[in-house]
Amino acid sequence: MSEHLAQRAAALDAADELAGARKLFALDDAVYLDGNSLGALPAHVPDRVADVVRRQWGELRIRSWDESGWWTAPERIGDRIASLVGAAPGQIVVGDSTSVNVFKAVVGAVRLQDDPARTDVLVDATTFPTDGYIAESAARMTGRRIVPVDPADLVSVIGPSTAAVLLNHVDYRSGRLHDLPALTAAIHDAGALAVWDLCHSAGALPVGLDEHGVDLAVGCTYKYLNGGPGSPAYIYVAERHQAAFDSPLPGWNSHTDPFAMTPGFEPADGAVRGRVGTPDILSMLALEASLDVWDGVSVDAVRAKSLALTDFFLECVETYVPQGRVTCLTPGKHAERGSQIALRCEDAPRVMRELITRGVIGDLRRPDVLRFGFTPLYVGFADVERAARVLSEVLAEA
Incomplete structure (x- = not known):
């Protein structure tokens, strides 16, 4: 046999x-x-990273922010990831860890609701532990209640008190794929916002963020996207939400005029609002090189x-x-x-x-x-x- x-x-x-x-x-x-x-x-990544270190950093030094495209890397790489998860350009920005982006997305979703009657944040009860920790902290900080729920029971639990729902597309332990289209539709029918964690699906299967009307999503890049250990994560903010998206971590990189160094924060347009501080260029450009394997x-x-x-x-x-x-x-x-x-x-x-x-x-x-x-x-x-x-x-x- x-x-x-x-x-x-x-x-x-x-x-x-x-x-x-x-x-x-x-x-x-x-x-x-x-x-x-x-x-x-x-x-091919080691040679590309060697060029970033020796030539871009070693020779061009600070000029590389402009001449080597360092400054625009979070959006440029975000657009490459967008094509793998079914999103149009201009909706994904790369940077920070998945955990930090979960925090931005959950708090941002609650703020987008701006409805005190929506008191609950629902979270996948079987989620990767950090997602649960972050969601619980985000709920406390926004004056909401965290409600763990099995995705199979979501439709019966969600209701007019729900502000946002955080779900994993694929369960990290069992490998179960949850029905993103149907669950997103159910969340929207209840007037809530859908936040999806794509860590175990991006690069392994079609996601369809735009097609299925997902509100916000996050994901890592070191699993099926092969970006390297600790490579930066990403956040997706649907275009329809970008003008009102209020990040809980406003930083100089998400300012409309970052080099003005003004004391008051004025958010930039578009997905750039998901940026916070100086991009981690070495790992980010290693990720960019890694994405070449997806060409064609x-x-x-x-x-x-x-x-x-x-x-x-x-x-x-x-x-x-x-x-x-x-x-x-x-x-x-x-x-x-x-x-x-x-x-x-x-x-x-x-x-x-x-x-x-x-x-x-x-x-x-x-x-x-x-x-x-x-x-x-x-x-x-x-x-x-x-x-x-x-x-x-x-x-x-x-």
Whole structure:
């Protein structure tokens, strides 16, 4: 049976329209299934970063703010990300961390409402912990109440007291994909604003921010966008909200005339209102270089391959792994699946350590979840078959 699956994997790789993208990354012989935590390094980025350091910073020095385009990088790179998440130009600005941008977005959404009767901020009860911490703090600071809610129960909970809702597009632990179009519509039907966290979906599947009327969104760039460890995050402010968007972190970079250095704050037009302080140029330009791997790539093709990879992984696991040794937490339905597979497993910490020792790199969510992220630009079907086979070997030894 293993020979049959290996042959199928080879045939699938031979027919893969995205297979050529793998050579754009600096990879070794390991099976890297942790791109949902840190994307692999695009091979050309070190030389680009070296130019930023040696020539732009080392030779041009302060002139690079103009001559090398440093000053406009947050908007320029934001427009490149916009094309990957279904947004028109001028609505995304890059900078700060995801956590900081969640704070801007939640407070900004409450201020856009400007309605004291809307007392509640709803937050995904299964959210990545920091999103919950930030949302709770934002609610306190705006005099609102935080209400944790399971996304499956949102429609029954949301109502006239809801100001804003913060949801994850894909659950970080299970890989469940939430229905962004339907949930956004339900939020709007209740008169509230929708804030989406795209950390586990941008670069892995179509998002459609403009098409589905999302109000605000945030996301990181170091997972499926391969921007590098700690690369700057981004915030999306829909064009219809930009004139009224009141950021809780006004800084000189978001001033309409930043170099006037006036004591009073006058917000700039457009998405620039999402900026705060001096951009982190080295990591930002590394991110810009990383986005080159997306040139000519269709997000729809990425999504199709992602589903094929995860389907094949589940088939291989079912074939190789003895029944009852792992339980899949990720939904089987394509419409409910992101680009990762989460398996509950007894003795998961030991299993993941041994997998990594044998060249299959996934990650662990304590106490008992093995996570495997599938980045279609550089993960192939032979990788998938090998990962499942090694997993079965490790479990057999246990």
